[in-house]
Amino acid sequence: xxxxxxxxxxxxxxxxxxxxxxxxxxxxxxxxxxxxxxxxxxxxxxxxxxxxxxxxxxxxxxxxxxxxxxxxxxxxxxxxxxxxxxxxxxxxxxxxxxxxxxxxxxxxxxxxxxxxxxxxxxxxxxxxxxxxxxxxxxxxxxxxxxxxxxxxxxxxxxxxxxxxxxxxxxxxxxxxxxxxxxxxxxxxxxxxxxxxxxxxxxxxxxxxxxxxxxxxxxxxxxxxxxxxxxxxxxxxxxxxxxxxxxxxxxxxxxxxxxxxxxxxxxxxxxxxxxxxxxxxxxxxxxxxxxxxxxxxxxxxxxxxxxxxxxxxxxxxxxxxxxxxxxxxxxxxxxxxxxxxxxxxxxxxxxxxxxxxxxxxxxxxxxxxxxxxxxxxxxxxxxxxxxxxxxxxxxxxxxxxxxxxxxxxxxxxxxxxxxxxxxxxxxxxxxxxxxxxxxxxxxxxxxxxxxxxxxxxxxxxxxxxxxxxxxxxxxxxxxxxxxxxxxxxxxxxxxxxxxxxxxxxxxxxxxxxxxxxxxxxxxxxxxxxxxxxxxxxxxxxxxxxxxxxxxxxxxxxxxxxxxxxxxxxxxxxxxxxxxxxxxxxxxxxxxxxxxxxxxxxxxxxxxxxxxxxxxxxxxxxxxxxxxxxxxxxxxxxxxxxxxxxxxxxxxxxxxxxxxxxxxxxxxxxxxxxxxxxxxxxxxxxxxxxxxxxxxxxxxxxxxxxxxxxxxxxxxxxxxxxxxxxxxxxxxxxxxxxxxxxxxxxxxxxxxxxxxxxxxxxxxxxxxxxxxxxxxxxxxxxxxxxxxxxxxxxxxxxxxxxxxxxxxxxxxxxxxxxxxxxxxxxxxxxxxxxxxxxxxxxxxxxxxxxxxxxxxxxxxxxxxxxxxxxxxx
Numbered sequence: 001x002x003x004x005x006x007x008x009x010x011x012x013x014x015x016x017x018x019x020x021x022x023x024x025x026x027x028x029x030x031x032x033x034x035x036x037x038x039x040x041x042x043x044x045x046x047x048x049x050x051x052x053x054x055x056x057x058x059x060x061x062x063x064x065x066x067x068x069x070x071x072x073x074x075x076x077x078x079x080x081x082x083x084x085x086x087x088x089x090x091x092x093x094x095x096x097x098x099x100x101x102x103x104x105x106x107x108x109x110x111x112x113x114x115x116x117x118x119x120x121x122x123x124x125x126x127x128x129x130x131x132x133x134x135x136x137x138x139x140x141x142x143x144x145x146x147x148x149x150x151x152x153x154x155x156x157x158x159x160x161x162x163x164x165x166x167x168x169x170x171x172x173x174x175x176x177x178x179x180x181x182x183x184x185x186x187x188x189x190x191x192x193x194x195x196x197x198x199x200x201x202x203x204x205x206x207x208x209x210x211x212x213x214x215x216x217x218x219x220x221x222x223x224x225x226x227x228x229x230x231x232x233x234x235x236x237x238x239x240x241x242x243x244x245x246x247x248x249x250x251x252x253x254x255x256x257x258x259x260x261x262x263x264x265x266x267x268x269x270x271x272x273x274x275x276x277x278x279x280x281x282x283x284x285x286x287x288x289x290x291x292x293x294x295x296x297x298x299x300x301x302x303x304x305x306x307x308x309x310x311x312x313x314x315x316x317x318x319x320x321x322x323x324x325x326x327x328x329x330x331x332x333x334x335x336x337x338x339x340x341x342x343x344x345x346x347x348x349x350x351x352x353x354x355x356x357x358x359x360x361x362x363x364x365x366x367x368x369x370x371x372x373x374x375x376x377x378x379x380x381x382x383x384x385x386x387x388x389x390x391x392x393x394x395x396x397x398x399x400x401x402x403x404x405x406x407x408x409x410x411x412x413x414x415x416x417x418x419x420x421x422x423x424x425x426x427x428x429x430x431x432x433x434x435x436x437x438x439x440x441x442x443x444x445x446x447x448x449x450x451x452x453x454x455x456x457x458x459x460x461x462x463x464x465x466x467x468x469x470x471x472x473x474x475x476x477x478x479x480x481x482x483x484x485x486x487x488x489x490x491x492x493x494x495x496x497x498x499x500x501x502x503x504x505x506x507x508x509x510x511x512x513x514x515x516x517x518x519x520x521x522x523x524x525x526x527x528x529x530x531x532x533x534x535x536x537x538x539x540x541x542x543x544x545x546x547x548x549x550x551x552x553x554x555x556x557x558x559x560x561x562x563x564x565x566x567x568x569x570x571x572x573x574x575x576x577x578x579x580x581x582x583x584x585x586x587x588x589x590x591x592x593x594x595x596x597x598x599x600x601x602x603x604x605x606x607x608x609x610x611x612x613x614x615x616x617x618x619x620x621x622x623x624x625x626x627x628x629x630x631x632x633x634x635x636x637x638x639x640x641x642x643x644x645x646x647x648x649x650x651x652x653x654x655x656x657x658x659x660x661x662x663x664x665x666x667x668x669x670x671x672x673x674x675x676x677x678x679x680x681x682x683x684x685x686x687x688x689x690x691x692x693x694x695x696x697x698x699x700x701x702x703x704x705x706x707x708x709x710x711x712x713x714x715x716x717x718x719x720x721x722x723x724x725x726x727x728x729x730x731x732x733x734x735x736x737x738x739x740x741x742x743x744x745x746x747x748x749x750x751x752x753x754x755x756x757x758x759x760x761x762x763x764x765x766x767x768x769x770x771x772x773x774x775x776x777x778x779x780x781x782x783x784x785x786x787x788x789x790x791x792x793x794x795x796x797x798x799x800x801x802x803x804x805x806x807x808x809x810x811x812x813x814x815x816x817x818x819x820x821x822x823x824x825x826x827x828x829x830x831x832x833x834x835x836x837x838x839x840x841x842x843x844x845x846x847x848x849x850x851x852x853x854x855x856x857x858x859x860x861x862x863x864x865x866x867x868x869x870x871x
Contacts, residue, residue: 050174050178050181051178051829051830051831052831053174053175053178054171054174054175054176054177054178054829055829055832056098056101056102056827056829057101057865058075058079058863058865059863059864059865060865060866061865061866061867061868062865062866062867062868063868063869063870063871064097064163064166064867064868064869064870065166065169065869065870066093066162066163066166066869066870067090067093067094067867067868067869067870068086068087068089068090068869069085069086069087069090069869070086070866070867070868070869071083071084071085071086071090071091071093071094071866071867071868072084072864072865072866072867073094073098073864073865073866073867074857074858074861074863074864075861075862075863075864075865076851076860076861076862077860077862078335078825078826078834078837078838078848079102079825079826079827079832079833079834079837080335080336080337080826081098081336081337081826082336082337082338082339082352082851082857082861083095083098083336083337083338083339084339084340084341085339085340085341085347086340086341086342086347087340087346087347088152088155088156088159088340088346088347088349089155089156089159090159091159091338091339091340091347091349092156092157092159092160092163092338092360092361093159093160093162093163093166094163094867095160095163095336095338095360095361096159096160096161096162096163096164096165096166096167096195096360097163097164097166097167097867098163098336099163099164099334099357099358100163100164100167100168100171100176100195101167102334102357102826102827102828102829103330103334103357103358103827103828104164104167104168104171104176104177104828105176105177105178105179105180105760105828106330106357106358106759106828107164107195107199107357107358108192109121109759109760110203110206110357110358111195111199111202111203111358113133113206114133114138114139114142114199114202114203114205114206115133115134115138115139115202116129116130116131116132116133116134116135116136116138116139116410117130117410117411118130118133119410119411119412119413119415119418120190120411120412120413121183121187121190121413122186122187122413123186123187123412123413123414123415124412124414124415127410127412127418128434130410131410131420131434132431132434132435134408134410134420134422135420135422135429135430135431135434136209136429136468136473137422137429137473138202138205138206138209138472139198139202141205141472141473141474141475142198142199142201142202142204142205143198144475145201145475145476145477145479146197146198146201146479148475148477149197149479149480150480152483153479153480153483154197156360156361156483157197157200157201157360157479158197159360160197160200160360161194161195161196161197161199161200164195165194165195168192168194168195172191172192173192176192177828177829178772178829178830179760179761179773180192182761182769182772186413186414187413187414189413190413199358200358200359200360200479201479203356203358203359204359204478204479204503204504205472205503207356207504208471208472208478208503208504209472215382215384215468215470216689217237217534217584217585217690218380218382218383218384218533218534218535218536218585219384219437219438219441220687220689221233221237221453221534221535222384222441222445222446222535222536223437223440223441224684224686224687225446225448225453225535226444226446227684228684230452230453233451233453234451235697235700235709236686236693236697237451237584237693238693238696238697238700239451239584240571240572240586240588240589241588241589241696242572242575242576244589244593245571245572245588245589245590245592245593246567246571246589246592246593246596247571247572247573247574247575248507248519248556248558248566248567248568248571248572248573248574248592249519249521249556249557249558249573249574250574250575251558251561252556252557252558252574253518253557253558253559253560253561255491255495255557255559256492257553258492258495258496258499258552258553259492259496260492301324301375301376301378301569301570301587301591301789302321302322302323302324302374302375302376302568302569302570303320303321303322303324303375303568303569303591303595303617303787303789303804304319304320304321304322304373304374304375304507304509304567304568304569305319305320305509305565305566305567305568305595305599305613305616306318306319306320306373306509306510306511306517306518306519306565306566307517307564307565307599307603307608307613308515308517308560308564308565309515309812309813310564311564311565311599311603311607311608312607312608312609312813313606313607313608313609314811314813314814315515315813316513316515316811316812316813317371317511317512317515317516317517317812318511318608318609318610318613318809318810318811318812319366319371319372319373319509319510319511319517319809319810319812320373320613320614320616320617320807320808320809320810321364321373321374321375321509321806321807321808322617322789322804322805322806322807322808323364323374323375323376323804323805323806324789324791324802324803324804324805325802325803325805326801326802326803327754327755327756327757327800327801327802327803327823328759328805328823328824329756329757329758329759329762329773329774329775329824329836330824330825330827330828330835331805331806331822331823331824331825331838332356332805333354333355333356333805333806333822333823334354334355334356334357334826335352335353335354335355335820335822335826336352336353336355336362337351337352337851337852337857338350338351338352338361338362338486339351339854343368348487349367349486349487350367350368351365351366351367351486351487352365352366352367352850352852353365353366353808353820354806354808354820354822357828359482360482361482361483361486362482362485362486363482364806364808365808365810366810366815366818366852367486367487367488368513368815369488369489369490369512369513370488370489370490370493370494370510370511370512370513371510371511371512371810371812372485372488372494372508372509372510372511373508373509373808373810374506374507374508374509375506375507375509375568375569375570376504376505376506376507376570377504377505377506377507377521377522377523377570377573378570378583378585378586378587379505379523379525379573379582379583380526380532380533380534380582380583380584380585381470381471381472381503381505381523381524381525381526382468382469382470382471382533383427383468383469383470383526383528383531383533383536383537383546384438384441384466384467384468384469384536384537385425385427385428385466385467385468385469385536385537385538385539385544386441386442386445386447386456386464386465386466386536386537386538386539386540387425387427387430387464387465387466387467387539387540388459388460388461388462388463388464388465388539388540389403389430389462389463389464389465390461390462390463392405392423394425394426394462394465394539394540395460395461395462395539395540396425396426396539396540396542397540397541397542398460401425401426403423403424403425403430404423404424404425405421405422405423405424406421406422407419407420407421407422408420408422423465424467425467425539426539426545427467427468427469427539427545428467428468428469428470428473429467429468429473430465430466430467431466431467431468432464432465432466433465438466439466441466441536442463442464442465442466443464445464445536446535446536447531447535447536447537447538448534448535449530449531449532449533449534449535449537450532450534451534451584452535453535456538457538458538458541459538459540460540466536467539469546471502471503471505471523471524471526472503472504476502476503476524477500477501477502478500478501478502478503478504480500481497481498481500481501481502481522484496484497484500485497485501490512490514491510491512491516491518491559494508494510494518494520495520495557498520498521498522498552499522499552500522501522501523502522502523502524503523503524504523505522505523505524505525506522506523507519507521507568507570507573508520508521508522509566509568511810511812512812513812515812516559516560517559517560517561517565517566518557518558518559518560518566519556519557519558519566519568520555520556520557520558521555521556521557521573522552522555523555524549525549525550525555525580525582526546526547526548526549526550527546527547527548527549527550527580528544528546528547528581529542529543529544529545529546529547530543530544531544532581532584533583534584534585550580554579554580556573556574556578564603565596565599567592567595567596567599568592569587569589569591569592569595569787570586570587570591570592571586571587571588571589571591571592571593572586572589587692587785588692588693588695588696588785589692590623590692590695590785591785591786591787591789594619594621594623594787595616595619595787598615598616598619598787599616602616610809610811610817610818610819613809614807614809614819614845614846614847616787617787617788617804617807617809617845618787618788618845619655619786619787619788620655620656620657620663620781620782620783620786620787620788621654621655621656621786621787622654622655622656622663622666622667622783622786623654623695623785624670624691624695624698624699624785625649625652625654625656625663625666625667625670626654627698627699627702628649628666628669628670628673629649629650629652629654629666631702631724632646632649632650632724632728633650635721635724635725635728637725637728637729639729639732641732641736641741641743642728642729642731642732644743645665645728645731645732645735645743646728648661648662648665648743649662649665649666649669652666654666656748656752656781656782656783656786656788657748657749657781658747658748658749658750658752658779658780658781659747659748659749660747660748660781661743661744661745661746661747661748663748663781663783664735664739664746664747664748664751665731665732665735665743665746667748667751667752667783667798668731668734668735668751668798669727669728669731671731671794671795671798672727672730672731672734673698673723673724673727673731674688674694674698674794674795675688675794675795676712676715676717676723676726676727676730677698677701677709677710677712677723678709679795680712680714680715681712681713681714681715682712682714688794688795689794691784691785691791691794692784692785694794695785701720702720705719705720705721707720710722710723711723735751738751739751747779748781749779749780749781750777750779751798752779752780752781752782752783752790752792752798752799752800753776753777753778753779753780753799753800754776754777754778754780754790754799754800754803754843755774755776755777755799755800756774756775756776756777756778756823756824756836756839757774758770758773758774758830760773761773762774772830772831773830775835775836775839776839777799778839778843779843780800780843781845788804788845789802789803789804790802790803790804791803803823803842804823804842805822805823806820806821806822806823807820807821807822807842807845807847808820808821808847808850809847810850815850815852815853816849816850816851816852816853816856818849818850818852819847819848819849819850820847820848820850821838821841821842821846821847821848822838822842823838823839823842824836824838824839825837825838825839826838
């Protein structure tokens, strides 16, 4: 392996534990079946020769068919490219070429995911995943979206595809990526197909799935509904704590309608255009799909905030963002700068930031005037419908209507083709029969709304089925929104981009070089009929259908708020008086509350700096850990080791830092307490999938010693005191097995370490192949529902599975003073110097300088490749 400054740690994995309910049964593990012959074929000499064949050319001149003029690609020591071209077509052509240089295997793999064609790569093991994805029809919808693009946007996608294909013209098989050599051991007939605009647009559907909001909670409630009383369900799924944690938009600003603003340029918070309305205070196939697109488990979310220049040391805004996604190798992000050689109306791009390999443009970042960031909106844009089916018909308002039925062919590497019959109702595709959970809902159907759980009423004849209604299953304009954002000059342009940003629904924050800050709720947010989407709805009654979408001008917006800051962390957007229902399943606001607290305390003492923004991103405070420390303040168990561990807990600063012994014990204690309360020995276990929700549930229970939940007869535990003692001793015993009996030698970082596993061959089951592609584990601080949001799965061990996938702090006073970083590195090529060269910086929660101006880019350049038109 190439040497790296990243510090891996040795870890001792916990013994297998009871699987938490809610983790999907029948997980489709993504594995590649290869013969034992691979062990012999993948020899060191073959690796050394084959791996480097696909490394990108970084210097010199390459003649490429399809360019109109010369393009320069400058790279810094991290391999981050800045592309400069004379025309937009050349610019995006070159971005496609560079993405193919760095990440083509990842791109090819992703397009097989989004089109439900994994079996063509890896054989019949992937058929269950393909059946589900093909039923959703992402690729078909992407093709419709491409057809609807305006001429300019279509030209960007076509030029990008041309650039990818220009690279492939000279790079096939192992010349494109080492993974193709490994794939050839199992699937020697595979040939790379040309890239198309629909391949790019389809990945936006995958990200929408990754950030699809509450479908897991809705499914979870439906599956366990028959096991609990209404009172218990209310306790387990409480409302958002509006009285203690903040909302994003406490007051909605009045701004001109999109496209009508003559001048929104203000003077920061002191000159705020707020004339506002005051609101009150404020494991199954599904898991496999989530893993494939880069997000799985508790912790998917994000932090972003923006502060006005009235609170900063420079007098100009600072904007911070760190999206939380599933850990992946390579990282989902690819950093890039896109510059027109002369910025004109015909070629107006001067933008830099984070994008997706396979997609042109910049998703999150800044141009020369405007910076923006995203977090998941967490509004409910998915609903499950109970359908009644008779033969090839479905019931609706007392009548039978024909199902939409289509048949598709799944091609299987090394096997026979399979015919897949896809059935849809007016609501969407039928997904029961494809996964265990959705099938279980059809077999034991429950419905309800407003927190209620009810058996279906007025049910017609026929068999039950479950269909999926989701905003992303209809053509939308997100593919255009990317470029509207990239070219935005002011808040009005920014809001126009937000209006186009249909799915995935995101919180969008804003800052500009005139000192303004802002926020806009975008997305296609449904207006529901009789139901609220918290439980499956009766599909046979049109009263439960969606009635349209919230008009864009009635969505929450903030411009230069008096507070001088805007914080989004997947918490509730507005208070309870907002006239439209958005969801019951917000993140419960612990991260948002902590960020607000840190901004207010830091700014009260001194003007905020970019370093302060990074320090907030690095904050490891564990809210539930503080509550446990207080609950155990006077408790003694009489067991020497346990009481020594509790002494650590009582003097702990509640920071889950990697080196902390107390943090290790606090997190193990939390896991044991939740398991003893809700899972172990229970006839009807409670899902442990959402730690933020459980924080609130257990916080309430700690104030209610008489609650029935404190008694678990199967454990011989009766009452709060016994439950706390039992959990403390269980936690000590468990941690002693993992890290020894001496609490002074415990540490959270190695227990919570991050394994970087290749999304494809990293779980092959063949050690030499896994060694080639995987890295780590790496000691990691933070935790679930912590600002430094490194999520782990309760009941299954403490390894980090969700991460701040990138971090950035944008300084509007000087873009070159900004910083950025992401989880792994620019390159997707194993053993390349840029494969994981950003991981050490990520691990330490540091940023690297973000060169943006032409002079700064020139100073940072270590390699320059010139692409010229082929004769």
